[in-house]
Amino acid sequence: MSSNRFLKLAGMTASIAGKTVKSSLKSIAGSDEDRQKARSEMLQTIGIQIADTLGEMKGAVMKVGQIASQYKDVFPPEIAKALEKLQKDAPPMPFAIIKNQVEKELNKPLHELFLQFDEQPFASASIGQVHKAVLATGEPVVVKVQYPEIDNNIDSDLKQVKMALKIAGVINMDKALQDKIFTEIRDSLYDELDYTKEAHNLAIFAKFHSDDDGLIIPTVFHSHSSKRILTLSQEIGETLETASHWDNDIKQKIATRLFRFSAGQLFKLYRVHCDPHPGNFAFRADGSVIAYDFGGIKSYSHDEVALFHRFAIHCLKGDVTAVEQDLITLTIKKDNEPLPADFYYDWLQIGLKPYGFTQPFNLSQHKPFDFGNSQTHHDIMKQAKVSLKYWQSFQPSPKTMMLDRTISGQYWNLVNLGVTIDLSELMAEYIDLPTLPNAKN
Numbered sequence: 001m002s003s004n005r006f007l008k009l010a011g012m013t014a015s016i017a018g019k020t021v022k023s024s025l026k027s028i029a030g031s032d033e034d035r036q037k038a039r040s041e042m043l044q045t046i047g048i049q050i051a052d053t054l055g056e057m058k059g060a061v062m063k064v065g066q067i068a069s070q071y072k073d074v075f076p077p078e079i080a081k082a083l084e085k086l087q088k089d090a091p092p093m094p095f096a097i098i099k100n101q102v103e104k105e106l107n108k109p110l111h112e113l114f115l116q117f118d119e120q121p122f123a124s125a126s127i128g129q130v131h132k133a134v135l136a137t138g139e140p141v142v143v144k145v146q147y148p149e150i151d152n153n154i155d156s157d158l159k160q161v162k163m164a165l166k167i168a169g170v171i172n173m174d175k176a177l178q179d180k181i182f183t184e185i186r187d188s189l190y191d192e193l194d195y196t197k198e199a200h201n202l203a204i205f206a207k208f209h210s211d212d213d214g215l216i217i218p219t220v221f222h223s224h225s226s227k228r229i230l231t232l233s234q235e236i237g238e239t240l241e242t243a244s245h246w247d248n249d250i251k252q253k254i255a256t257r258l259f260r261f262s263a264g265q266l267f268k269l270y271r272v273h274c275d276p277h278p279g280n281f282a283f284r285a286d287g288s289v290i291a292y293d294f295g296g297i298k299s300y301s302h303d304e305v306a307l308f309h310r311f312a313i314h315c316l317k318g319d320v321t322a323v324e325q326d327l328i329t330l331t332i333k334k335d336n337e338p339l340p341a342d343f344y345y346d347w348l349q350i351g352l353k354p355y356g357f358t359q360p361f362n363l364s365q366h367k368p369f370d371f372g373n374s375q376t377h378h379d380i381m382k383q384a385k386v387s388l389k390y391w392q393s394f395q396p397s398p399k400t401m402m403l404d405r406t407i408s409g410q411y412w413n414l415v416n417l418g419v420t421i422d423l424s425e426l427m428a429e430y431i432d433l434p435t436l437p438n439a440k441n
Helices: 003-027 032-055 060-070 077-087 095-106 150-167 175-193 195-208 248-269 302-317 320-329 341-355 376-386 388-393 401-417
Strands: 114-117 128-135 140-146 229-233 271-273 281-283 289-291 297-299
Touching (some): 003 032, 032 077, 095 140, 095 229, 150 175, 195 229, 195 248, 195 271, 248 271, 248 289, 248 401, 271 401, 302 320, 302 341, 320 341, 376 401
Antiparallel strands (some): 114 128, 128 140, 140 229, 271 297, 281 289
């Protein structure tokens, strides 16, 4: 880790420690409401500082911030909200650095490798950037170039970020669980930094989706790829924002393909593309979907997928006794006192609405859901405030972190797409939907 990089992160940690002490002193004499207000203000300030510091730095530390912003059950909302700014494209690296990295990795001068190579990237992120190019054969490609020395800083970057968050008191879990959560993040980072693994993933997912009409996965050019360089066929489409203006029948085709993309992988392949950021998809006016970035993949065992399937059925039935036991098995619910049935009913009614179920736990009643006007995320925030007294019974689970990221990411994709669609019929392709009367009655 460079001394400059270390000093920036250490300076951030020291500053956060000072703000935490100051906030604690400020709230000593106040009421519970004053203490809560002071803590919220402190978290907002700390969140902005973390986001600003990480945003200045390429590599694992910025990627950690991006991942953290998607785990709203791990971090306080003030911290997660501030970190959302890290999801935007990062400033690009100078072309001279990119050129040197390509030539170093592929052992040839750039002009011998490519007939044409755009100096300006069309996408840049935390660990690398993507350039359009043309092979000597005339084939148009995109070249994903990893920034130099990124992998050398992962462990030290994570250590500093973890220390800063611990000092701020924003990780509400015991040390053993903290270690599991950060190990999950660390492992996913190392996977994303190995482009040979991504090339392997691309081959697996391309074969799995080969019969899914209108779902396009780029082809790898192994002759122009390495651990830090990935050259792919140039599959171009429109942004999600552009697609949001298309007719609803086209948007339904897109939503259907996004749903089958994630659900099919989970329930049939046991491997899931866990970074459904809108920038990792492109769309065409015929409803086709192009999927990019297969570095962040999570694999599950047969038993884990069976548990997810069983949990989904219990939720759909409204069998809250079974739901609670499933949550304990998933290590989301602590194995302590059981919670009131109404607590689960209220949450299930909110969670089932986007899938088109209009009468809770009466699965014969369903209709299209208007994602463009969805209130589900607002309902979740309201219900979270009502449910605060039960929050100590729950904890983030390493088993479901990546899956949570996938589900919430695809929900927001459909919201931003503005589609109206009945997902219940699609669910039936992967889950045996029981047709039961209202289980609460």
